[in-house]
Amino acid sequence: MLARLVQESILFELKLKDGLKNIIADPVQIQQILVNLVVNAVHAIQDDKGRKKEYFIRISTHEEVLTEEFVSRHPGSRTGNQVLISVEDNGIGMDEEILPKIFEPFFSTKGKDIGTGLGLATVYGIVKQNNAYIYVESTAGKRTNFKIYWPTTSEQRKSEKKERVYRKYKTHSECILVIEDDESVRNLACTALKSLGYEVFEAKDGLHALQIIDKHDLIQKLDLLFTDIIMPEMRGDDLAYKVRQLNPNIKILLSSGYTESQIYFKGDDKQTGYFKLNKPYTIQKLESKIRSVLNHRA
Numbered sequence: 001m002l003a004r005l006v007q008e009s010i011l012f013e014l015k016l017k018d019g020l021k022n023i024i025a026d027p028v029q030i031q032q033i034l035v036n037l038v039v040n041a042v043h044a045i046q047d048d049k050g051r052k053k054e055y056f057i058r059i060s061t062h063e064e065v066l067t068e069e070f071v072s073r074h075p076g077s078r079t080g081n082q083v084l085i086s087v088e089d090n091g092i093g094m095d096e097e098i099l100p101k102i103f104e105p106f107f108s109t110k111g112k113d114i115g116t117g118l119g120l121a122t123v124y125g126i127v128k129q130n131n132a133y134i135y136v137e138s139t140a141g142k143r144t145n146f147k148i149y150w151p152t153t154s155e156q157r158k159s160e161k162k163e164r165v166y167r168k169y170k171t172h173s174e175c176i177l178v179i180e181d182d183e184s185v186r187n188l189a190c191t192a193l194k195s196l197g198y199e200v201f202e203a204k205d206g207l208h209a210l211q212i213i214d215k216h217d218l219i220q221k222l223d224l225l226f227t228d229i230i231m232p233e234m235r236g237d238d239l240a241y242k243v244r245q246l247n248p249n250i251k252i253l254l255s256s257g258y259t260e261s262q263i264y265f266k267g268d269d270k271q272t273g274y275f276k277l278n279k280p281y282t283i284q285k286l287e288s289k290i291r292s293v294l295n296h297r298a
């Protein structure tokens with residue numbers, strides 16, 4: 001999105017470090033900060049009026065430990081682990097007269113149509129709200145570098161936490177037969193389910209499924225039949241019917257593409273244990289659907 005703000009004649013660089021510590025931040029606010037700083041950088045380059053051959057805007061992130069010494073030189077900053085978000089341009093830069101004013105609301109050196117003077121005031125407000133620290137290095141005619149130091153946290157992201165708990169409970173031991181004629185879809189589903197601990201068998205169509213059930217003696221052992229509907233040889237719903245006659249306790253999860261679903265799927269049928277999963281599905285969707293079907297008590 002930021003790159004779209006920047007003309008082609010400007011080199012737009014992103015140098016983001018992997019494995020940074022987490023920060024607590026509202027993504028919308030981070031976006032506001034970056035958009036304001038990048039728009040200013042674009043203006044600064046336009047105002048430089050082609051005096052340099054190559055212009056760039058560089059956004060980078062690093063981790064830094066701020067020392068007492070740094071903090072004494074930068075009142076308002078805090079010691080400790082911080083993530084540094086840096087936005088740098090080689091546009092017109094600022095002279096020492098305007099530097100102290102730039103964070104003031106309505107301070108602008110731009111014409112009325114371009115500048116409101118609120119961009120940096122907004123950035124400053126967000127930074128303060130989050131106990132972060134911002135400062136700017138700039139040389140008139142050369143460059144400007146805004147640096148934001150954001151305190152890190154040892155907290156995990158909510159989604160990471162959930163993920164962890166989920167993986168820890170990886171005691172799934174149920175037996176699932178996956179029937180799908182599309183090999184790549186089948187591989188994906190089987191790999192995902194195996195990684196969660198399920199015992200997984202696979203077949204490429206209904207007839208093949210019956211052979212697998214016979215060969216591995218699965219009819220009493222099987223907890224769930226997860227099957228595509230439209231397949232060469234035997235269809236998934238015909239297979240489900242046959243398997244249910246042999247063992248009525250086996251749960252059935254039918255999956256089908258959108259148009260077919262219109263015809264066959266009228267929603268989960270909890271009485272019969274025929275559940276449905278529309279294609280295409282994500283792995284997360286598959287995992288949670290399988291779990292809810294298995295947990296369901298008729």
Ligand SMILES: Nc1ncnc2c1ncn2[C@@H]1O[C@H](COP(=O)(O)OP(=O)(O)O)[C@@H](O)[C@H]1O
Nearest residue numbers: 040041044102108109115116117118119120144
């Ligand atoms: N990257 C930059 N290079 C040079 N000057 C800048 C830069 N960013 C901000 N400024 C200066 O700070 C002023 C205030 O910026 P801002 O609050 O975003 O208001 P506006 O962009 O509407 O003028 C700008 O008018 C400009 O003089």
Ligand SMILES: [Mg+2]
Nearest residue numbers: 036040119120
């Ligand atoms: Mg601005």
